[in-house]
Amino acid sequence: MKVITEITRVSQPSVKEFMNEFVYPKRPVIITGGLDMWKAKDWDLQILKEKIGKKEFSFRSEEGTKTAIFSEMIDQITNSNPLSPAPYLRNMDLLKMFPELRDDVFPNISYMKNNWRDHWMWPKNWPEHVGQDLIELFISAKGVAFPKLHIDYWGMDGFIAQLHGSKEFILYSPEDSAYLYPSIDNPLVSTVTDFINPDFHKFPELAKATQYRFELKAGDLLYNPRWWHTTKTLETSITIIMAYWHRENYPVFLDEIKRAYKDCNKIKTYTKVNYFKGLGLMLAKSR
Numbered sequence: 001m002k003v004i005t006e007i008t009r010v011s012q013p014s015v016k017e018f019m020n021e022f023v024y025p026k027r028p029v030i031i032t033g034g035l036d037m038w039k040a041k042d043w044d045l046q047i048l049k050e051k052i053g054k055k056e057f058s059f060r061s062e063e064g065t066k067t068a069i070f071s072e073m074i075d076q077i078t079n080s081n082p083l084s085p086a087p088y089l090r091n092m093d094l095l096k097m098f099p100e101l102r103d104d105v106f107p108n109i110s111y112m113k114n115n116w117r118d119h120w121m122w123p124k125n126w127p128e129h130v131g132q133d134l135i136e137l138f139i140s141a142k143g144v145a146f147p148k149l150h151i152d153y154w155g156m157d158g159f160i161a162q163l164h165g166s167k168e169f170i171l172y173s174p175e176d177s178a179y180l181y182p183s184i185d186n187p188l189v190s191t192v193t194d195f196i197n198p199d200f201h202k203f204p205e206l207a208k209a210t211q212y213r214f215e216l217k218a219g220d221l222l223y224n225p226r227w228w229h230t231t232k233t234l235e236t237s238i239t240i241i242m243a244y245w246h247r248e249n250y251p252v253f254l255d256e257i258k259r260a261y262k263d264c265n266k267i268k269t270y271t272k273v274n275y276f277k278g279l280g281l282m283l284a285k286s287r
């Protein structure tokens with residue numbers, strides 16, 4: 001397996017340059033300085049504890065959704081060690097769960113200004129499974145890993161804002177999908193578990209893939225154009241991930257909503273899928 005330990009870094013390109021050089025060719029990139037206008041850039045665990053410590057909240061885990069008091073979980077993260085590791089507080093719907101943090105992630109980053117998701121005609125409440133303003137918060141202790149190598153749902157591209165601490169990021173191009181042992185039940189998730197020391201006897205095809213493995217540092221904004229990805233936290237980390245839809249990935253979004261609604265009654269499915277189809281045609285013309 002070829003391992004590349006660097007990824008392109010650019011300092012605040014124009015939106016046009018970014019679209020032409022990275023979005024349309026589907027190339028991942030780290031934009032430096034892209035988060036400078038956010039108060040969230042100064043966040044650390046103590047600041048978040050002061051802002052939202054008393055709140056009860058829920059987070060996703062391998063055992064299902066869990067509920068806890070924020071400050072207690074932050075203390076667990078601070079005291080995390082290999083013998084008693086703190087859970088990964090991940091995929092938390094930031095605006096819904098912690099609306100008091102909204103001002104800290106304002107204004108929207110300039111590279112997402114043309115996000116189709118933000119169009120006023122995009123329905124507020126569906127697809128039901130997608131949060132209205134999909135901005136997710138992740139907090140993790142050193143050594144904590146995201147559970148699976150995967151491609152994100154709903155055809156979304158991701159902007160990954162590293163606000164505090166650092167993470168090792170692993171990416172593979174979708175062109176290498178055939179070597180990554182996608183699950184039969186869910187082709188967006190790989191069945192390989194360890195990508196640092198892979199078991200090439202069990203997963204021989206993996207040797208043909210190219211792995212990008214690099215450090216995402218505080219202040220970095222990573223653009224992920226639907227590549228395979230997973231992470232391991234290197235230093236106590238706070239990350240925000242934002243979903244981005246545009247002309248190129250919208251057809252994948254349409255395919256996914258068709259799949260999501262396949263068990264619903266036919267009229268409901270037909271109406272919703274057609275609404276999104278029409279919206280896509282209109283946005284493609286106007287943007």
Ligand SMILES: O=C(O)CCC(=O)C(=O)O
Binds near residue numbers: 231239
């Ligand atoms: O651990 C991370 O930062 C990656 C999270 C992620 O890829 C996801 O939630 O889809």
Ligand SMILES: [Fe+2]
Binds near residue numbers: 151152229
């Ligand atoms: Fe992801």
